[in-house]
Amino acid sequence: MRNPRLLAALVVGSAVLYLMAMGFTRTAPYYLTVSEIQVRAGSLQDKPLRVAGVLVGDSIQWDVQNFFLRFAITDGQETLTAEYRGVRPDNFEGGKQVIVEGRLRPDGVFVANQVMVQCPSRYEAEKDGGGL
Amino acid sequence: MVELGKVSTLAALAVVFYAIGAFVGFIRLRDARLFESGRRAVVWLFVLLTVAIVVLVYLLLAGDFSVRYVANYTDRALPTAYRLSALWAGNEGSLLLWVWILVLMATLLAVTRRQDDADMMPYVLAVLMGIASFFAFLLVFVADPFARLPEPLADGYGLNPLLQNPGMWLHPTTQYIGYVGFAVPFAYAMAALLLKRADATWLKVTRRWTLFAWLFLSIGMIYGAQWAYVELGWGGYWAWDPVENASLLPWLTGTAFFHSAIIQERRGMLKVWNVLLVILTFILTIFGTFLVRSGILKSVHAFSDGTLGLYFTIFIGTALAASLWLSYDRMPTLREERHLESVVSKESSFLVNNLVLLGMAFAVFWGTIFPIVSEAATGARVTVGPPFFNQVIVPIGLALVLVMGICPLIAWRRASLDNIRHHFVHPAAASAVFAAVGVALGMKDWRALVSFAVSAFVVATIVLEVARALRVRRRSTGEGWGVALVRLLTRNRRRYGGYLVHIAVVMMVVGITGSAVFKQEVEKSVRPGETIAIGHYELAFEGLRTRQDGDRVVVYADLPVIRREDDGTRRNLGVLRTEKVFHPKSEQPTTEVGILGSLREDLYVIAARPSRCGPTSWRGCATA
Numbered sequence: 001m002r003n004p005r006l007l008a009a010l011v012v013g014s015a016v017l018y019l020m021a022m023g024f025t026r027t028a029p030y031y032l033t034v035s036e037i038q039v040r041a042g043s044l045q046d047k048p049l050r051v052a053g054v055l056v057g058d059s060i061q062w063d064v065q066n067f068f069l070r071f072a073i074t075d076g077q078e079t080l081t082a083e084y085r086g087v088r089p090d091n092f093e094g095g096k097q098v099i100v101e102g103r104l105r106p107d108g109v110f111v112a113n114q115v116m117v118q119c120p121s122r123y124e125a126e127k128d129g130g131g132l
Numbered sequence: 133m134v135e136l137g138k139v140s141t142l143a144a145l146a147v148v149f150y151a152i153g154a155f156v157g158f159i160r161l162r163d164a165r166l167f168e169s170g171r172r173a174v175v176w177l178f179v180l181l182t183v184a185i186v187v188l189v190y191l192l193l194a195g196d197f198s199v200r201y202v203a204n205y206t207d208r209a210l211p212t213a214y215r216l217s218a219l220w221a222g223n224e225g226s227l228l229l230w231v232w233i234l235v236l237m238a239t240l241l242a243v244t245r246r247q248d249d250a251d252m253m254p255y256v257l258a259v260l261m262g263i264a265s266f267f268a269f270l271l272v273f274v275a276d277p278f279a280r281l282p283e284p285l286a287d288g289y290g291l292n293p294l295l296q297n298p299g300m301w302l303h304p305t306t307q308y309i310g311y312v313g314f315a316v317p318f319a320y321a322m323a324a325l326l327l328k329r330a331d332a333t334w335l336k337v338t339r340r341w342t343l344f345a346w347l348f349l350s351i352g353m354i355y356g357a358q359w360a361y362v363e364l365g366w367g368g369y370w371a372w373d374p375v376e377n378a379s380l381l382p383w384l385t386g387t388a389f390f391h392s393a394i395i396q397e398r399r400g401m402l403k404v405w406n407v408l409l410v411i412l413t414f415i416l417t418i419f420g421t422f423l424v425r426s427g428i429l430k431s432v433h434a435f436s437d438g439t440l441g442l443y444f445t446i447f448i449g450t451a452l453a454a455s456l457w458l459s460y461d462r463m464p465t466l467r468e469e470r471h472l473e474s475v476v477s478k479e480s481s482f483l484v485n486n487l488v489l490l491g492m493a494f495a496v497f498w499g500t501i502f503p504i505v506s507e508a509a510t511g512a513r514v515t516v517g518p519p520f521f522n523q524v525i526v527p528i529g530l531a532l533v534l535v536m537g538i539c540p541l542i543a544w545r546r547a548s549l550d551n552i553r554h555h556f557v558h559p560a561a562a563s564a565v566f567a568a569v570g571v572a573l574g575m576k577d578w579r580a581l582v583s584f585a586v587s588a589f590v591v592a593t594i595v596l597e598v599a600r601a602l603r604v605r606r607r608s609t610g611e612g613w614g615v616a617l618v619r620l621l622t623r624n625r626r627r628y629g630g631y632l633v634h635i636a637v638v639m640m641v642v643g644i645t646g647s648a649v650f651k652q653e654v655e656k657s658v659r660p661g662e663t664i665a666i667g668h669y670e671l672a673f674e675g676l677r678t679r680q681d682g683d684r685v686v687v688y689a690d691l692p693v694i695r696r697e698d699d700g701t702r703r704n705l706g707v708l709r710t711e712k713v714f715h716p717k718s719e720q721p722t723t724e725v726g727i728l729g730s731l732r733e734d735l736y737v738i739a740a741r742p743s744r745c746g747p748t749s750w751r752g753c754a755t756a
Contacts, residue, residue, distance in 0.1 A: 004475045008484055016491035019524045020498065027519040028502075050515060064657050087655055087740040101517070 029101055034075040041108060050101045051080065051110065057094020064088075069115070073098060082110040089117045134199060137187035137278040141228075144180040145268040147173050148261055155258035167254055174235070174242040174257060177264070181232045188225060188277050192218050198284035201225060201277045207290035207717070209683055214291055217300045220308070221291055223440065224277035229305075230421065231267035233312040234260065237341075241316070249337045255323035256316075263315055266447045274440055293715045293722045299359030307352030307379060311417040313345025314386060318414035321407050322455060325462045330403060335393045342390050349383050365723030365738045367653070372521040377500040378420035381493050385413040388489040395482050398544070400469030404459065405486070407466065411455045416493075418448055423500075474546035481539040488532045495524045522648075526579070530586055533641055536634055537590035540597055558596055563589035583645040587638045594631045646733075655740070669735055670694040671708065685714040689739060693728060710737045 029048035037044065037051060053073030059081075061070040069084040069092075082100050092098075092115075102112035154170030157163070188201070192215045197203045205218040205225075219225045238260040241253065249256070271277065317338035324334040356376070357369040370376060389409040395402045422444035459466075472479055499516045506514040541555040566588035567581050575581060598620070605616045621628045654666040660675035671691045679686050688711040695703045710726035728735040 004472055004480060005483060008480070009487055012484065012487040012491050016495055016524075016528060019527060020495050023495075023499075023520040023524040024516065027523060028514050028516045031503075031514055067655055067657070 034073060034080045035078045037080055037104065037110075038078045041104060044104050045106060046103055048101070049104060049110070050099060052097065052099045053080065055092070055094055055096045055098050060092070060094070062088050073100065080110055081108070082112050082115075084112040084115050086115075089115055091117050133187055133190060133194075134196070134278050134280065137184050137191070138276070140180045140183040140187065141268070141271045141276070141278070144177055144184065145265070145272050147177045147180060148265045148268045151177060151261045152258055152265060155254045155261065158254050159258070170254070170257065171242045174238050174261070177261075178232075178235045178239040181228070181235055184228060184271075184277075185219070185232055188228065189216060189219060191278075192216065195288070197286070197288050198280055200279045200281050203281060203285045203288040205288070205291055207288040210288075210291055210296075214296050214300065217295070217304075218291055220304045221295060221300075224271070224275040224279075226304075226308075226424075227267055227270055227275055228277055230308060230312060231264050231271070233308055234264050234267070234315055237312065237316055238264070246337070248333055249320070252320060252323040252327060252329075252334065252337075255326050256319045259319035259322045260315060263319075263451075266443075270440070270443060274443060290717050293713065294363055297359060297363050299355060299363065303352055303356045303359055305352075306348045306355060310345050310347075310349025310352050311379075311382065311420060313341060313348060314382060314410075314413050314417050316341040316345070317389075317410050318455075321410045322458065325407065325458050328462060328465045330465045330467070332393075332397045332400070335397055335406065339390070339393065342386065342393070346383070346386050346390065349379065349386065353379050353383065362725055362727065363722070365725050367651075367736055367738070369647075372499070372518045374500050375420075375424050377496050378416075378423040380496055381500075382413045382416040382420060384489050384493040384496070385409055385416060388486045388493075389413055391482055391489075392486050395479055399479060401472070401479065402483075403466040403468060404463065407459050409486075411452070411459065415448060415452050415455075418444070418451065422448065476542065476552065477546050478539065478542045478544045481535060481542050485532070485535045485539060488528060488535060492525060492528045492532065495528065496521070499524070529641070530583060533586050533590060533638065536637065537586070537593045540631070541593055555593075555596075559589050559592035562592035577649050580645050580649040583641060587642050587645075590634060590638050594635060597631070598628070666735075667733075668696045669705075670696065670702075671737065681713070683716045687712045687714070687739070688724075691726065691737065693735065708735070708737055710739050712739050 027048060029050040030044070031050045031052075032040075032044075034051060034053045037049070051073065053075050056072040056074055056079060059070075059072035059079075063069075067086055069086070069088050070081070071084075071092075072079045072081050074080070082102075084100070084102075096117050099116045100110060100112040101114040101116075102110055105111050151170050151173035154166050154173060158166040158170060191199050191202050192206055193212065195202065195206060195208060195215075201222060201224050202218075205221040206215050210218075220229050238257060241260075242257060317334075320334040320338045324330075353376075356379070360371070361369040389406065392402050392406055392409060396406050422441065472483075474480070499520055503515045537559065538556075541552070541559075543551055563585045567585040570581055570584055575584075601620055602613070602616055605611065605620050606613070609616065611619065652667050654664060656664050658664060658673040660673060662673055664671045664673065671693055673689060673691060676687055676689050679688070688709055690707045690709050693705040693708050695705050697703055705728060708726040708728055709724075711724035712721045713724060714721045723738050726735075726737040
């Protein structure tokens with residue numbers, strides 16, 4: 001009589017694994033540096049990417065009417081131009097460490113769907129967000 | 133005062149080891165004096181830790197900035213209520229609170245005498261003291277809350293502005309009580325294994341503890357979500373942040389545990405499974421504490437302390453290895469008293485519920501630790517975000533809700549086809565009607581339709597169950613409707629309490645579906661005099677104002693809200709205020725969200741980048 005249990009476990013287990021596999025291939029972004037992006041640009045088209053870099057101060061163009069942000073990030077060697085449609089984040093200034101998530105367009109411009117500014121040093125207090 | 137704190141934590145470490153020694157000695161030598169001495173040691177440990185907490189609270193209130201912890205988490209400007217809450221704002225204080233709650237529970241067990249678990253008590257207390265010893269060790273050697281700074285500071289660094297919210301009082305404390313509470317059923321399970329007792333006594337004794345821990349964990353999570361919603365200002369309440377996941381994991385396995393415990397109590401089955409579930413749940417509560425306190429995963433909550441992480445890893449590894457080895461060793465005593473009689477039975481539907489909950493926990497766990505695993509395996513950190521979790525968890529969650537509706541309808545042992553047909557026709561029809569009405573009203577999103585139909589099914593099964601039981605009761609007792617209903621619900625609290633929670637879960641599912649599917653978002657830059665339209669709301673922007681609030685500068689706007697009703701009339705809903713607060717000690721402003729809430733929907737407005745020279749950007753979302 002162990003069979004029904006085993007069967008149920010197999011059915012539920014494989015369904016969960018299938019969903020996870022689908023989820024990973026569709027949504028898991030690759031975490032890359034700016035240089036890695038530039039080297040592998042060809043193979044990265046249409047893949048979800050996540051890139052960290054330092055914001056180049058004089059590259060920021062902010063179109064407040066259309067909520068359009070254009071900027072460049074660098075890792076010290078290469079730079080990457082990025083575009084973002086949405087609200088300019090707080091503290092979005094040159095020298096700040098930022099993380100962008102999105103995809104690479106064929107022309108080499110990074111189209112971000114999310115832009116995060118890493119918290120400034122005092123915000124190590126951020127570490128406490130809510131205790132648990 | 134600082135010395136008193138140091139001495140009490142040091143003494144606590146000594147006493148906790150003494151207590152372990154006394155209980156182990158009693159188990160070996162059966163000398164009742166040793167057991168008595170151990171029990172007294174537990175009470176003394178509680179006293180010592182209470183002294184440590186009182187001292188730390190005193191230092192926080194007095195603002196003694198020669199103590200590192202006080203300087204790190206408070207400053208002179210901080211209101212008293214938040215100075216108190218700084219007790220759990222950082223690592224050291226949190227760990228102290230953690231072990232204090234644990235020892236409080238152990239003390240309650242040590243001072244009450246019961247017949248049915250008297251032989252288990254030495255083992256239970258020994259296990260709890262073993263857990264407490266780890267935290268006492270951390271407090272003395274790794275995360276000393278009473279450590280002094282080389283030089284006293286004139287003023288502290290202050291509490292993170294995001295934490296200065298009433299949520300700071302409710303969320304961390306309830307979360308802790310929930311986490312720590314699962315240590316008690318774990319300790320009882322270990323005691324039963326050590327004693328080679330295969331019966332369900334440990335489950336009966338700990339049922340209330342489990343439900344208590346589960347209740348607090350649930351409150352903690354819900355309040356945490358509410359806090360994020362009003363304080364973080366991004367329009368959501370759950371971001372699949374590693375720390376949120378860390379609290380969800382023991383909740384999922386704990387939920388599975390107290391469902392399968394019913395099967396062992398009623399039918400003497402699933403014994404090994406229950407032991408494994410309680411081990412898993414306990415380990416996950418420690419893992420959750422570890423995730424927050426070690427900073428291994430970056431998140432809104434991220435901490436950074438490498439050494440603490442190492443100790444937690446060792447503790448988790450040891451506890452897991454020891455408890456699993458013990459379960460393996462006692463496997464022969466855990467033989468099932470009965471086997472599954474039929475594939476279609478209440479037992480098997482509980483089993484499916486368990487498998488689905490565990491599958492969900494597995495997916496969440498894997499998604500949470502994936503960045504670490506991928507970095508170790510390939511060198512590149514691959515993170516999965518909310519899209520992954522939404523894609524994986526939503527289908528599993530709907531399956532779970534469906535099982536929740538089916539389970540109460542199936543008979544124990546063996547359900548006949550007639551039985552099933554008889555019970556399912558009406559709920560299934562109700563859910564079909566519900567979905568049809570949804571389509572007729574113009575609801576097009578199939579995800580919402582599925583979710584609402586499943587929810588309607590669950591509610592229908594519960595209502596029909598109660599109605600059926602009520603009819604039976606009236607027929608047999610001749611009571612009136614009201615009396616019969618009250619007596620029915622109060623005489624079988626276990627069953628109807630469960631249904632009540634099921635209805636609550638359905639309400640959450642409906643709310644989550646609504647906020648995910650019917651959310652409308654508008655981002656707009658406006659000048660004074662312009663309006664923003666969203667859904668059937670219209671917000672007028674009349675300009676920004678500034679005010680000084682203590683040492684903070686607050687930029688705010690009052691937005692008159694008008695609602696266009698279906699009949700064309702315009703109803704004035706008053707003024708919605710949203711603020712940006714600039715703190716002198718932090719670069720980043722915090723957001724005070726303007727929320728106009730009703731049962732049907734929330735109008736949620738935040739100022740994105742108020743600037744006094746240029747136009748102001750606004751972001752609002754109306755959520756059904």
